[in-house]
Amino acid sequence: MPELPEVETIRRDLQKKILNKKIVHLEILLKRIVKNDEKKFKKEIIGDKIIEIDRVGKLLIFRLSKSNLILLIHLKMTGQLIYCLGGKIIAGGHSDEKSVTCLPNQHTRVIFEFSDKAKLYFNDLRTFGYLKLVDEKELQKVRAKFGIEPLDPEFNEAFLAGLIKGRKTNIKALLLNQALISGIGNIYADETLFAARVLPQRTVNTLNEKEIKMIVKNAKAVLEKSIANRGTTFNNYVDADGKKGNFVKLLKVYGRTGQKCLKCGGVVKKTKVAGRGTHYCEKCQR
Numbered sequence: 001m002p003e004l005p006e007v008e009t010i011r012r013d014l015q016k017k018i019l020n021k022k023i024v025h026l027e028i029l030l031k032r033i034v035k036n037d038e039k040k041f042k043k044e045i046i047g048d049k050i051i052e053i054d055r056v057g058k059l060l061i062f063r064l065s066k067s068n069l070i071l072l073i074h075l076k077m078t079g080q081l082i083y084c085l086g087g088k089i090i091a092g093g094h095s096d097e098k099s100v101t102c103l104p105n106q107h108t109r110v111i112f113e114f115s116d117k118a119k120l121y122f123n124d125l126r127t128f129g130y131l132k133l134v135d136e137k138e139l140q141k142v143r144a145k146f147g148i149e150p151l152d153p154e155f156n157e158a159f160l161a162g163l164i165k166g167r168k169t170n171i172k173a174l175l176l177n178q179a180l181i182s183g184i185g186n187i188y189a190d191e192t193l194f195a196a197r198v199l200p201q202r203t204v205n206t207l208n209e210k211e212i213k214m215i216v217k218n219a220k221a222v223l224e225k226s227i228a229n230r231g232t233t234f235n236n237y238v239d240a241d242g243k244k245g246n247f248v249k250l251l252k253v254y255g256r257t258g259q260k261c262l263k264c265g266g267v268v269k270k271t272k273v274a275g276r277g278t279h280y281c282e283k284c285q286r
Contacts, residue, residue, distance in 0.1 A: 001077045002058060002093055004149070004183030005226035005247065010081060010092035011055045017083050017090070018120060020049050020065075025113035033124065034133035044069055044133055045112075047078040057146045057182030061139070067134045067223045073122065073143065079129030080107075085118035146182040150219040155181070157213045164204040164212070171207065171215070172200035173266065173274035184219065187232055187254045190279045192219045199285040200273045225250065253279040 002010070026042050028034055034041050044067050054061040062071040075081070080093035084102035091100045102119070104111060109144040110122040110131060122131065134142065148155050163180060175181055184192070193200050195218035198211050207215075226232060229246040248255075252262055255280060257270040266283040 001185060002075050002079075002231075003185035003188055003224050004058060004115070004151075005188070005223055006092065007055055007058045007060060007075070007183075008229035009231050011033055011053050011060060013090065013092065014081065014083065015053050018050055018086075018114065018118070019052060019053070021114040021116060021118065022047065022049050023112055024115050025111075026110075027111040027113075028077070028214075029104065029111070030109040030127065033127060033175055035130050040129075041133060042237050045071065056143050057149065058185075059142070059146070067133075069135055070139050072130075072134060072139075073133045076124070076126075076128035077127040077129070078249055080121070080123040081125060082121040083118065084121070085116065145181040146178060148181050150181060150216075150223055151183075155216065157209070157216050160212050160216050161209070164207065167204050169204060170200065170273060171198060171202050172276070172278060174204055175215075176221070176274055176276070180232055183223070186276045186278075187251075188219075188222055188226065190254045191222045191252060194280060194285060197223060197285050199282070200278050201271075202286075253281060255279065 023045055024047050027036055028041070031038055041112050045064070048067055049065040050062045051065045052063040054063065058074065060073045062073065064071065067142055073081070075093045078094040080091055080100065081090040082100055083091065087102070089100060089102055104121070105124040106121070108121050108126065109124050112120040114120070122129070148159065163174070167174065172189050172193065175192065176186070177183050190200065192215065196211065196214035198207070198215060226247040229250065232247040232251070253268050256268045259268050260266070261268055261281040261284060264281065264283045266281055268279055270277055270279050272278060
């Protein structure tokens with residue numbers, strides 16, 4: 001599943017490809033992917049242009065030029081956005097390379113066609129993703145459902161300490177709670193907590209000031225480094241500029257079950273925390 005760094009990379013790269021291009025055709029191959037009336041959806045989008053691409057958490061926000069509506073796209077678990085022009089393919093999202101093609105396949109759900117003959121495919125294997133047109137008022141309601149992003153300057157030691165106060169959940173569950181902190185998924189929660197030397201199973205009310213400070217510091221550092229390396233890739237994940245994410249080479253614990261810890265030489269273990277497969281080193285983390 002794409003997390004904040006992967007979605008941010010997609011956002012930045014698609015801005016270079018589709019802004020201010022007139023949408024001349026729209027094909028919906030699976031109606032339930034679109035959370036609006038199909039006729040209204042097509043009427044609002046065909047003939048318009050995307051003038052800005054924003055993001056909150058893992059949700060992409062496409063602002064149209066003529067309409068007062070905004071297009072939301074969420075890739076969820078297996079969504080992909082694939083841009084094609086003149087035989088060149090650039091893609092971002094789920095790592096299934098078989099779905100990355102300029103031809104519709106069994107996983108293609110929506111196709112946008114632009115005035116320069118470029119096409120943008122929304123593919124989704126498990127169909128958890130969605131497209132939805134909303135107005136400004138509804139957009140603000142959607143934004144309000146997302147917590148603060150770790151890269152926000154206001155995400156600091158005092159903020160996290162306040163968030164923890166009165167809670168008895170474990171720290172990994174808190175980091176994964178998108179209503180509290182948006183954009184951190186399973187990969188980056190594990191990497192953040194390893195860098196902060198905190199066990200993911202720890203209940204938040206046992207964390208001291210130093211540990212809280214380290215979690216904040218490393219959440220920012222891990223996400224910034226991942227964005228700089230164009231995200232994490234498994235198998236053949238490619239981003240919206242056709243490049244593989246390189247952060248996979250920098251992972252310290254995630255996906256390294258049974259291998260030597262890169263800090264202490266111990267063994268990286270895997271368990272389930274907050275319902276997710278969780279990687280950690282019991283020697284380095286407390």
